[in-house]
Amino acid sequence: xxxxxxxxxxxxxKTKQTYTKKGTEANRGMSLEDDINKSNEYYRxxxxxxxxxxxxxxxxxxxxxxxxxxxxxxxxxxESTTDYNGVYKGRYIDFETKNTKSKTSFPxxxxxxxxxxxxxxxLRHGGIAxxxxxxxxxxxxxxxxxxxxxxxxxxxERKSLSYQEIKEKGLIIERSYNPPLKYIxxxxxxxxxx
Amino acid sequence: xxxxxxxxxxxxxKTKQTYTKKGTEANRGMSLEDDINKSNEYYRxxxxxxxxxxxxxxxxxxxxxxxxxxxxxxxxxxESTTDYNGVYKGRYIDFETKNTKSKTSFPxxxxxxxxxxxxxxxLRHGGIAxxxxxxxxxxxxxxxxxxxxxxxxxxxERKSLSYQEIKEKGLIIERSYNPPLKYIxxxxxxxxxx
Numbered sequence: 001x002x003x004x005x006x007x008x009x010x011x012x013x014k015t016k017q018t019y020t021k022k023g024t025e026a027n028r029g030m031s032l033e034d035d036i037n038k039s040n041e042y043y044r045x046x047x048x049x050x051x052x053x054x055x056x057x058x059x060x061x062x063x064x065x066x067x068x069x070x071x072x073x074x075x076x077x078x079e080s081t082t083d084y085n086g087v088y089k090g091r092y093i094d095f096e097t098k099n100t101k102s103k104t105s106f107p108x109x110x111x112x113x114x115x116x117x118x119x120x121x122x123l124r125h126g127g128i129a130x131x132x133x134x135x136x137x138x139x140x141x142x143x144x145x146x147x148x149x150x151x152x153x154x155x156x157e158r159k160s161l162s163y164q165e166i167k168e169k170g171l172i173i174e175r176s177y178n179p180p181l182k183y184i185x186x187x188x189x190x191x192x193x194x
Numbered sequence: 195x196x197x198x199x200x201x202x203x204x205x206x207x208k209t210k211q212t213y214t215k216k217g218t219e220a221n222r223g224m225s226l227e228d229d230i231n232k233s234n235e236y237y238r239x240x241x242x243x244x245x246x247x248x249x250x251x252x253x254x255x256x257x258x259x260x261x262x263x264x265x266x267x268x269x270x271x272x273e274s275t276t277d278y279n280g281v282y283k284g285r286y287i288d289f290e291t292k293n294t295k296s297k298t299s300f301p302x303x304x305x306x307x308x309x310x311x312x313x314x315x316x317l318r319h320g321g322i323a324x325x326x327x328x329x330x331x332x333x334x335x336x337x338x339x340x341x342x343x344x345x346x347x348x349x350x351e352r353k354s355l356s357y358q359e360i361k362e363k364g365l366i367i368e369r370s371y372n373p374p375l376k377y378i379x380x381x382x383x384x385x386x387x388x
Binding site: 044047049050052054055056057058060068069070071072073074075076077080081085086087088089090091092093094118121122124125126127 | 238241243244246248249250251252254262263264265266267268269270271274275279280281282283284285286287288312315316318319320321
């Protein structure tokens with residue numbers, strides 16, 4: 001079992017997918033991230049909102065400046081936040097993207113405790129917090145408010161949210177050529193509807 | 195001259211200071227960053243706001259999983275945003291920290307164009323954007339709204355902001371044991387005063 005310097009078990013970071021092929025799942029996982037990144041680029045260029053992906057925290061141990069500041073030794077730090085944050089209509093936006101192959105539910109095994117803590121704090125400070133969940137087998141992507149998942153996560157009554165519940169309480173995100181995922185439309189309906 | 199893969203000149207990233215000693219300047223530079231990070235931790239733990247440092251973007255080329263996912267080849271990507279962002283009283287907060295040894299002015303040579311573009315967009319979307327500037331020789335730290343620097347930066351009339359102007363239009367940030375830099379007090383005065 002691989003461990004972090006602080007002794008906690010090592011989890012392979014999502015961004016690994018950007019430099020190692022991991023087959024269908026990783027590619028799918030990557031494509032959701034790609035679609036969000038492309039959408040954020042579109043939203044930025046068209047002055048709709050400013051939302052960026054947080055880089056994966058990496059602890060750099062050694063740099064070879066003779067090779068043009070090439071990093072020769074480093075390790076992944078534990079992430080303490082979510083993947084995306086930014087500003088829309090003056091409000092703070094914070095969200096995490098997740099994939100599941102399940103057709104019936106989104107298992108919380110995919111959510112590390114620190115993300116629940118982070119999103120709980122975001123809500124406490126008046127920010128907008130949600131999850132973007134892709135049901136890969138159904139090729140459907142939903143936006144669901146973080147409070148629903150946090151509440152269920154803490155209640156421990158069930159370790160997942162059913163597809164039906166997400167379908168009812170969340171909003172489906174429409175795909176298009178550009179932006180690939182029109183998630184701001186869902187944000188408008190959920191948080192900015194008059 | 196070292197260049198990025200895209201051909202633009204390489205600039206040594208600030209976070210280099212976390213793993214190479216660069217003498218007084220770097221240590222000072224680091225200590226401002228350290229003070230902000232410690233302050234953010236204090237503000238987080240005391241539920242005052244949720245502001246985090248963006249990790250330095252690093253492009254990972256090779257990972258040795260036999261060594262416990264040790265990164266053996268990677269390089270620094272160009273940063274496209276600022277160092278810090280988060281949420282306070284529902285509002286989006288975005289800022290950059292800078293040091294200068296000058297006693298008389300803050301030279302814009304310290305500000306890459308992409309940060310001006312990013313902060314301009316933050317303001318356009320209704321976020322709160324500012325710089326935290328440390329005059330090292332005076333041991334004084336100021337918070338100044340980004341719009342003042344953006345305006346001057348674009349006017350090109352002068353490539354710096356005078357210490358006097360920062361003193362008049364900015365707010366001095368009080369030091370304390372914890373938080374080391376009470377910059378939220380300045381944020382309150384500047385953006386949330388009734």
